[in-house]
Amino acid sequence: MVKDQEFLKSKASYCLDLAKKMGATDASVTVGHSISETVNFRNKSLEASDRSDGLALSIETYLGKRRSSISSSNLLDENIKTLIEKCFETTKITPEDEFNSLPDKNLLAKKISSLNLYDETRFENDKKIKYLNDLEESTSSNNQIINTESSFTENKSNFILANSDGFCDGYKTSSFTASCVAVAKDENSMERDYEFSSKRHLSDIKQATDLGNKAAKQTIRKLSPKKIGSEKISIIFDKRISKGMLSVFASAISASAIARGTSFLKDKIDEQVFANSINVIDKPDIIKGMGSQNFDSEGVNSNTLQLIENGILKNYFVDTYNGKKLNLKSNGRSGGTTNLYFEKGNITYEDLMKKNSRSLYITETIGHGSNIVTGDYSVGATGFLVEDGEFKYPVNEITIAGNFKDMFRNIILANDLEFEYSVNSPTMMIEGMTVAGK
């Protein structure tokens, strides 16, 4: 069983009291406990089981504008005492930084509403095994699948965040994740693809057979790929890639990147950065949402934020420290985004596919080719050549490249948005990108 609030609260207040007693002017502490159980399957038989049970503690101590932190997994009182002593000793010799402080008291979350993020259902390992068996039966019933690997993870977590301004709150969360990786082979090639489902509640997880079948179909269609020539072409990004564009956008508008001057979106508030039709929203209070939260990692209340309104940049993601630097109030995004999404577009998936007589549909990218300082983008890609709205043949060993400044202004979104993950996007088209191939 995951440790209860009372246990975590007692550890947190022990830490705060100790820090105060040693002379810290302020302190904040997070205590968490997490239990995970994973079962792995390969080719329809049990391959591994993995159980983890971990406590984690992190403390920040302040002496005026001096700050330092420690973290540990050892919650014995004696160890905590040694660590806080070390932390405070370090704080004393760390230089002052005028922007160091606990969050403003009036921004702290006050009312915690239930977002239904915890499902206490225990899914025993025997049931995980049954699920994975069903899943792999359906994956491997497809011809050409030569290897399947799947896993089911159940996680239960609890945490308390407390600070010396009196904030003390936390809550339990759960997640259930099923995934399948399939390998298919034909006389020309061997290919891999995957499918997964991750939810707060067990009952929302995809059916095993559906997940297994989808993984198989997505893999088999990649067999016997061709390399295409180098050209300018319209690119359609599958939802699992288009949501990655949002993650790049999010890191480019984090207050830390803006304050450091290392973002291509610095000083662009109230300017057009996306096409007119684009709206981007970060909504923390979606019931059962994978990214939902009552408050951020500093205890600051988080509300829905409209980042992009009709293509215009309206907000950054602001935490306390970088907010003070930029003269902005924290909007509860220390620790990042919550449930981030593009509002759906007004063209159907079918119409998007037919918009050009010839386009390239991307299902996977590899490499770390997003540079948020310059906006340059260049990654390896795998996908399909599309002609007249139909997949013609699979394509690989190519790269796609452009610059986000241009790409964002040329985005066209389909109307097929679904809330599956913590970051969600409809299918996306960007015209005029460069493909490097033969």
Place this chain on the structure above:
Amino acid sequence: MSNFFNKSDLTRQDADKIVSETLNNCDDGELYLEESKSESILLDDNKIKRSNYSSDLGFGFRAISNEVVAYSYSNEISKDSLKNSSENLKSTLKSIKGTYNHEIPKSNKKFYEDINPIEQKTLDSKLEVLNKVNDFLRKKDGSVKQVTASFAGEQKSIEIIRSGGEALTDVRPLIRFNVSVMLEKNGRKETGVYGIGGRQSYDDYLKNDNWKNVCEEAFRIASVNLESKPAPAGEMKVVLGPGWPAILIHEAIGHGLEGDFNRKKTSAFHDLIGEKVASEGVTIIDDGTIDNRRGSLTIDDEGTPTERTVLIENGILKNFMQDRHNGRLMNTRSTGSGRRENYRHIVLPRMRNTMMLSGNQTQDEMIKSVDKGIFAVSFGGGQVDITSGKFVFNCTEAYEINNGKIGSPIKGATLIGDGPSILKEVSMVGNDMMLDPGIGTCGKAGQGVPVGVAQPSILIDKMTVGGTKL
């Protein structure tokens, strides 16, 4: 050396007894105990932004029978906690019986000292170096707009207890020093990053004001990029510089030669042992035994002494890298390549220091032989799809080559190639093998481990460059 048995009610005798009793009917397994102490100190935007110390303690208990691995970890080292883990392992393996393999090779060689680098340098003197870096770079040139510098240090103590009471221990120091600088000129911004590190004390790396060389190198890379033009798009010849660009070897073929992917036949290399996979003259090894290197280990995380494993010899594929589990299932032995990020993770076969050995040509000859192509000197990260064999890596410093001469610098671009065929495209191997500066971390299945790479300059006849200029 950590004493794991003075922390709670768990005695060594208890641990031996629980381990032996749990693993009795298994093929393999061990209790892995780990204590790590680490620090990270960051200067950014003219200030000490972070100073963090962390300590971590825990165990991972593994039992293997046939192909099934049961694993359980906890950060509470106690009798109850170990018993719970034991029950958990037994319940997974209840219907599978094996015969315990007691054999584990011994060696008394050590590749680094038992030091704690964190305690060997005072916090004050670390802060002083970071501030000097900041002042030095900001005074150096008006175009310097941002400086980030950091220290990361760690001491990890491990003990492996096997059935029958055998115990193996190791103490591993690791440090890294990193500098990143952003320049702005005529409205353009570019970043340059450089770092150094390994398994010695901070001062072994920082002596003779060596921090200045790190700053100069980061500044030089950023300056080159300020002048960069859009990179070309398409297939062309590529000359790779020596040292760190060997992450091409790591991504293109290293991962594909790890035992697990080959046992499962999901690697594009699984049926190529004894086959020609590279041009003549190409020899690649994975070596855990080089003194003080980031990827070196005295023993791996299963207790096997590391070794110098020949992967490809003169173009022919010779060996895969194995941990005990995959080695046993493939009827071979561990190559001392069983590694894990920490006690929270299972052991996987991983690379250590992956190196292509020198040939006898010069970098000059390579460049002169190219009509149109690129010369890639430094890289960011890379990634590979093991199954299709396609891999990428990102240039952070590269130049055009026109008619045998190095031309303008080009913008960061991704290079993509096919692992099983790329080494056949190597037409020249340089005489200038160099080790990387000691900064690599390899990710696999969500676990990061420190690794090293090395290579001489090489000429690749055909590779796709992912620029924007057609």
